[in-house]
Amino acid sequence: MELLQLLVSGIAQGCVYGLIALGFVLIYKATETVTFAQGDLMMLGAFGGFIAMSAMGLPFWAAAIATVFVMTLIGIGLERVVIRPILGQPAFSIIMLTIGVAYVVRGAITMIPVIGTETHPLDAPYAGKVIEIAGLVLAAEQVVVILVTAALSGALTLLFRYSKLGIAMQASAQNQLAAYYMGIPVRRINGLIWGLAAAVATVAGLLIAPITFVHANMGFIGLKAFPAAVVGGFTSLPGAIVGGLIIGVTESIAGFYLEEGFKDIAPYVVVLLMLAVRPNGLFGERMRKKV
Amino acid sequence: MSGRADIDDTLLLQARNLSLSFGGVLAVNDVSFDVRRGEVFTLIGPNGAGKTTVFNIISGIYPPSKGTLRYYGSGQGVSLTDLAPHDIAATGIARTFQNIELFEHASVLQNLLIGRHRHQKSGFWQQVFFTKTVREAEITARRHVESVIELLDLQHYRDTMVAGLPYGIRKVVELARALCAEPSLLLLDEPSSGLNVEETEDMAFWITDIKEELGVTVLMVEHDMSLVSRVSDRVFAMSQGQELASGTPREVQTNPAVIEAYLGTADDVTSLRRPNPLGAA
Amino acid sequence: MRFVFKTDYTQDINLAKHSGHVFWYGLLLVTLAIGPWIMDDYWLAQLTLVLIYSIVGLGLMLLAGFTGQFSLGHAAFLGVGAYTQAVAINAGLPLIVALVGAMALSAVIGVIVAIPALRVRGVFLGMATLALGIILEEAFARWESVTGGNAGLFVQSPTLLGIELSDSTPYYFLCLVLTIAVTLGVANLLRSPTGRAFVAIRDSEISAQSMGIPLARYKTLAFAISAALTGLGGALYAHKIQFLTPEQFGIIQSIDLLLLIVIGGLGSIHGAFLGAIFLITMPQIISSAKDYLPSSVADAPGLSALVYGAVLVLFVLFEPLGLYGRWLKVRAYIQLFPLYRRGMFERQKSFQKSERLK
Numbered sequence: 001m002e003l004l005q006l007l008v009s010g011i012a013q014g015c016v017y018g019l020i021a022l023g024f025v026l027i028y029k030a031t032e033t034v035t036f037a038q039g040d041l042m043m044l045g046a047f048g049g050f051i052a053m054s055a056m057g058l059p060f061w062a063a064a065i066a067t068v069f070v071m072t073l074i075g076i077g078l079e080r081v082v083i084r085p086i087l088g089q090p091a092f093s094i095i096m097l098t099i100g101v102a103y104v105v106r107g108a109i110t111m112i113p114v115i116g117t118e119t120h121p122l123d124a125p126y127a128g129k130v131i132e133i134a135g136l137v138l139a140a141e142q143v144v145v146i147l148v149t150a151a152l153s154g155a156l157t158l159l160f161r162y163s164k165l166g167i168a169m170q171a172s173a174q175n176q177l178a179a180y181y182m183g184i185p186v187r188r189i190n191g192l193i194w195g196l197a198a199a200v201a202t203v204a205g206l207l208i209a210p211i212t213f214v215h216a217n218m219g220f221i222g223l224k225a226f227p228a229a230v231v232g233g234f235t236s237l238p239g240a241i242v243g244g245l246i247i248g249v250t251e252s253i254a255g256f257y258l259e260e261g262f263k264d265i266a267p268y269v270v271v272l273l274m275l276a277v278r279p280n281g282l283f284g285e286r287m288r289k290k291v
Numbered sequence: 292m293s294g295r296a297d298i299d300d301t302l303l304l305q306a307r308n309l310s311l312s313f314g315g316v317l318a319v320n321d322v323s324f325d326v327r328r329g330e331v332f333t334l335i336g337p338n339g340a341g342k343t344t345v346f347n348i349i350s351g352i353y354p355p356s357k358g359t360l361r362y363y364g365s366g367q368g369v370s371l372t373d374l375a376p377h378d379i380a381a382t383g384i385a386r387t388f389q390n391i392e393l394f395e396h397a398s399v400l401q402n403l404l405i406g407r408h409r410h411q412k413s414g415f416w417q418q419v420f421f422t423k424t425v426r427e428a429e430i431t432a433r434r435h436v437e438s439v440i441e442l443l444d445l446q447h448y449r450d451t452m453v454a455g456l457p458y459g460i461r462k463v464v465e466l467a468r469a470l471c472a473e474p475s476l477l478l479l480d481e482p483s484s485g486l487n488v489e490e491t492e493d494m495a496f497w498i499t500d501i502k503e504e505l506g507v508t509v510l511m512v513e514h515d516m517s518l519v520s521r522v523s524d525r526v527f528a529m530s531q532g533q534e535l536a537s538g539t540p541r542e543v544q545t546n547p548a549v550i551e552a553y554l555g556t557a558d559d560v561t562s563l564r565r566p567n568p569l570g571a572a
Numbered sequence: 573m574r575f576v577f578k579t580d581y582t583q584d585i586n587l588a589k590h591s592g593h594v595f596w597y598g599l600l601l602v603t604l605a606i607g608p609w610i611m612d613d614y615w616l617a618q619l620t621l622v623l624i625y626s627i628v629g630l631g632l633m634l635l636a637g638f639t640g641q642f643s644l645g646h647a648a649f650l651g652v653g654a655y656t657q658a659v660a661i662n663a664g665l666p667l668i669v670a671l672v673g674a675m676a677l678s679a680v681i682g683v684i685v686a687i688p689a690l691r692v693r694g695v696f697l698g699m700a701t702l703a704l705g706i707i708l709e710e711a712f713a714r715w716e717s718v719t720g721g722n723a724g725l726f727v728q729s730p731t732l733l734g735i736e737l738s739d740s741t742p743y744y745f746l747c748l749v750l751t752i753a754v755t756l757g758v759a760n761l762l763r764s765p766t767g768r769a770f771v772a773i774r775d776s777e778i779s780a781q782s783m784g785i786p787l788a789r790y791k792t793l794a795f796a797i798s799a800a801l802t803g804l805g806g807a808l809y810a811h812k813i814q815f816l817t818p819e820q821f822g823i824i825q826s827i828d829l830l831l832l833i834v835i836g837g838l839g840s841i842h843g844a845f846l847g848a849i850f851l852i853t854m855p856q857i858i859s860s861a862k863d864y865l866p867s868s869v870a871d872a873p874g875l876s877a878l879v880y881g882a883v884l885v886l887f888v889l890f891e892p893l894g895l896y897g898r899w900l901k902v903r904a905y906i907q908l909f910p911l912y913r914r915g916m917f918e919r920q921k922s923f924q925k926s927e928r929l930k
Binding site: 567 | 581582584585671714757760761763764765766767768769771772775778780781782783784785786787793839929
């Protein structure tokens, strides 16, 4: 029973990792860029929700929707201003750029007087409630996280696989110049992708805020999204979620059964194992260069 | 072909029953040929015939699923399929790439010096202290690289970053880099692709010079038939991974199977000919 | 405008390409040599830190800038060097032995890190090195018997040839000598076949193999040298700050090191130095700028993160060649005045291409 309890909390935590990894994989699939900014966008989204609820007095669901909307715009704006000029440069430059963006976001939030440096709770209507299923005691927050994640990832997978938009996104990732020639509005698509990724990060932030509270260092959770993406495979949307779940559960079990400190490094040990055994992740595609 | 491997002095490379499949696709199917020292041996065939794949097998990028590959560069033959790509280069085989794999963020001179890597002998610590041996080795390397630059007229581009060079020059640098390795066998993958008529002419002269003056054996993949007939000693036609014909350029070009692979059936060819407007046959 | 008319191969091979180089670098060396007598203690200490970070920067530059292996967890090597030095000195070993030991152990760890790193490239390599860096940081924290864990570790002052090096001047000279040695060593490597092999691996692995360069051996070598240099920097750093805690060698430090090489200028030796100067002087600049800012902005804790992030973003967007690249442009402008053409250093417009097929 204990094990099940651990599993559930690991799954819930893993869903959050998975959502951040989802945004990460979205961007990678569409533009083949690796972004380190997802964690801090999540943090920004959580703060946005908090500000919407406290300073503007909006009820939870309205605040959530408004925040997601605003963050989508911010994501699109970010792509327009910062990422677009840089596409085509070596991957490392882009990574450094996103690290810079992450720093800017974190610095900016911390600079907001009073609010930025404190920890705040987010009053979700389901916060604190408890659900009992088959002897398991589950926090409502955890259940909501799991359900929302499942729904969102399902929707996005369908989008990518079956819609023209999804195929166009993959085309522009693999060969941007050719995509231009084919009449794909590459720039608009890239903007959309970043907006979408920001929205997903915001959802993750709003989901986890009732559990971990809103504070400026939330972004470091984003670091765990990388192991999730590596495990799942960088190009697979469902893989990101599965990867997140694996990492969440591993962490949960390691935290309970192993000594202190192992919990923090467990995801990274998993990464190394994965890279050694199956570098492309569980669901990633293998590609080789033809000379 | 006789079953026994004919090891005579003229044999440089011997491929027997090479096969390679990618997933379910048989890219190379039971290909056998001999390359003799000092000749220019050309692989021709329509796109997808498996010519570059054969190259990649020879230079060790893919191991063949079946078959043997023996190289007689220095007397005693060595099986190339057992060697890693960098060891194959050490035996004296150099290659160019179809899509140009130069070192973009280095100058032409640096690229050519890297081409000489297999000749470098100095140890790590000698290089850290840049001893006299290292300095002298550098000067020798540069002398050799200069002779290649002169052969291929690259003086003007010596210190230019490769990233800024036009396509035609890059192809020449690619060739120069392979030559700097002082190979006994040079693999040229579509040397004239993307070049205009004058540049192709130059390429033809250079390949002939390489063969006659430098004594290097050339194994070439090529599409430009005029270049093929000008420089090749023997031609090997492939289609869909298999041998189609082999022999002198003339023999292969008039072979009906080859014509069929390139142009359709031999009958179609006659129907393609325009009637002579002056009436003479 | 200087035209170098080459008549001899040695002109190309030598490190100092013409008399101007000899003059300016000579002047720099002389200035550094008389440093303790022309600067006060505070600036001397800062300069020492710049030298230390330059050594580290050269290590990472060699690996990332010249061999193309981007290590996101490089601070771990800094930590290995620092803790090894601390343990060795605290145990009474002589300074030189401790330094060599720190370098050697870091090199060994570098080789171990290289083993998985050989099999992956690009973003996966980044992930692997990130993971290793985080694991090593945790190891520093957990191995309390040796490292003192989160409580920290004091580092005793070293003595060399009887001279107590806790004083800033002798320590400065130690760092200066080591920095010069390392710089010359790296520069020599880069003008030799090994350095060229590194560049080849960075630009086209498949082509490097076809030229006879064994990838595994050279990548491992790059990791080992880089780790050794970073470890040396770590050892010197340990004596400078005298108190070690594991979080000094965590991911923030790793990112700082990457900032160093990117802002300095990837792929150049000068970049390591310019990046080190940037990293050390940036906090000073921010503090002095605080006087001109309204107090709500100046006192906010997030200011330096914001500034670092903004500078990084601006550099990547507008000056990808880093500070060294900017210097080259300025120098070209001055040398060619008034004939400088606007598009001289223009970046080619490039389109996104799948790097998985590299």
